[in-house]
Amino acid sequence: MKKAIGIFDSGVGGLTVYKAIRNTFPNEDLIYFGDTARVPYGPKSPNTIIDYSLQNARFLLQQGIKILIVACNTSSAVAIPALQNLSDIPVIGVIEPGAEQAAKTTKNKRIGVIGTEGTIHSGAYTVAINKLLPEAVIFSQPCPLFVPLVEEGWQEHYVANIIAEEYLVDMKKQNIDTLVLGCTHYPLLSKTIQKVMGEEVTLVDSAKAIAAYLSCYLDRENDGQKGKDTFYVSDNESKFSEIAQRILQDNISNLTRVHLYESWFKD
Ligand code: DGL
Numbered sequence: 001m002k003k004a005i006g007i008f009d010s011g012v013g014g015l016t017v018y019k020a021i022r023n024t025f026p027n028e029d030l031i032y033f034g035d036t037a038r039v040p041y042g043p044k045s046p047n048t049i050i051d052y053s054l055q056n057a058r059f060l061l062q063q064g065i066k067i068l069i070v071a072c073n074t075s076s077a078v079a080i081p082a083l084q085n086l087s088d089i090p091v092i093g094v095i096e097p098g099a100e101q102a103a104k105t106t107k108n109k110r111i112g113v114i115g116t117e118g119t120i121h122s123g124a125y126t127v128a129i130n131k132l133l134p135e136a137v138i139f140s141q142p143c144p145l146f147v148p149l150v151e152e153g154w155q156e157h158y159v160a161n162i163i164a165e166e167y168l169v170d171m172k173k174q175n176i177d178t179l180v181l182g183c184t185h186y187p188l189l190s191k192t193i194q195k196v197m198g199e200e201v202t203l204v205d206s207a208k209a210i211a212a213y214l215s216c217y218l219d220r221e222n223d224g225q226k227g228k229d230t231f232y233v234s235d236n237e238s239k240f241s242e243i244a245q246r247i248l249q250d251n252i253s254n255l256t257r258v259h260l261y262e263s264w265f266k267d
Contacts, residue, residue, distance in 0.1 A: 004029035004230070005218075006065030008056040011039035012243045013147065013184030014071030017094065019248055020211035021069065022229070025218060029228040031063050033258075037235035041074040042116025042144055042183075049118060053079035057086055059232070059258065065089065067217060073098075073183050073206065074116050077124035090217055097213035098180050098206030099128035105202050106178040109136040112171045112201075114193075115182030117142040125182055139174045143167045143183075150185040153246055156192060164189070164196045172197065180204045188247065231255040 005025070007018055011034045018032050035041075035056055041049050053075040057068055068091045070076045070083065076093030083091045102111050102125075113125040120142040129136055145167075149160050171179070179201050181187050187205045194203060229252070233240045237257050244252045 001064075002029055003064055003066035004031045004228070005067050005069060005214075006031050006033070006057075006060035006063065007069040007071050008033040008035070008053075008060060008075075009071040009184055010034070010041040010052075010074065011036045012151065012240050012247065015244055015247045016184050016187050016205075016207040017069065017071035017210060020205075020207040021214060022227070024211040024214065025227065027225055027227050028218065029230075031060060031065060031230045031232070033060055033232045034234070034240060036233045036240055040116070040147060041072060042118050042142075042147065044074075044118060046078040046118070046122070049075055050079045050082050054082060054086060057083050057091075061087055061089075063230075067092065067214075069210065069214070070094065071184055071207075071210075074118040077115075077119045077122040092210065092214065092217070094206040094210050095124045095128050095182075097209035098182060098204055099125055099132060100213070101204045101206075101209040102129055102178050102180050103132040103136065105204060106133070106136065108175065108177045109133060110174060110176045110178075111136055111138050112174065112176040112179040113138060113140040113182050114143045114146075114167070114171075114179065114186065115140070116147070117144055119182050125180055129180075139171055139176060141167055141171055143186075146183065146189055147185050150188045151243055153243075155189045160189060160192045161196065164192050168193070168196050176201060178202050178204060180206065182206060229254060232258050234258060 070093040076095045120140045126138040
């Protein structure tokens with residue numbers, strides 16, 4: 001039987017990753033899980049994020065997947081080693097692909113990283129970029145309000161511009177040439193962020209980066225069979241569908257709510 005790629009996120013934002021993977025691999029079956037009951041992960045402690053990530057992964061493993069994609073940057077920043085201990089299938093987070101793309105893109109070796117508080121405080125992008133490019137200087141900035149702005153559909157609203165100006169005021173002084181959008185939601189704000197940072201700064205979209213990276217694990221051969229999409233959430237399907245529609249510019253079907261406390265906590 002054809003096994004699917006499993007993708008999880010803290011909520012709806014990971015659909016940016018789902019979309020990039022769907023576009024790159026049209027024949028693959030994809031199973032997406034959004035932990036909408038417990039979103040946001042960004043302000044939570046590493047231990048809590050690890051616990052939630054393991055539970056999400058167990059749920060997806062029960063569906064019989066062949067690769068686990070951690071779309072959530074905050075989970076990717078702290079939970080990959082724990083997730084890799086859970087099973088033998090490949091577990092891929094967004095940090096390494098994003099770091100690789102940033103290291104390839106920069107010319108002046110001055111790189112900015114923006115993300116949730118959890119992602120930025122973990123230092124995961126800095127470590128990953130410096131592993132590839134030890135001489136690179138990394139500037140990071142948490143931008144927590146970007147997540148609710150996107151979920152409200154305000155990514156091009158003047159309020160988004162004001163908030164971006166405020167968060168990025170120091171970043172603009174650092175003469176960076178590359179900025180990593182280290183959060184699922186930020187690619188949706190890229191127009192606003194680009195305007196604030198200026199055209200000379202290249203934005204790295206970690207969602208697109210992970211889709212390209214996945215090509216090392218899967219071939220893109222087209223067998224003519226359109227891949228199946230299955231979506232699960234832990235709460236509020238209607239809110240998920242509404243935001244999903246805005247992110248994907250398409251309606252999603254095959255969406256089910258799963259209850260958190262059934263089978264996830266068992267090994
Ligand atoms: N998915 C999260 C991330 O990429 C953003 C939303 C949240 O804080 O849970 O870090």
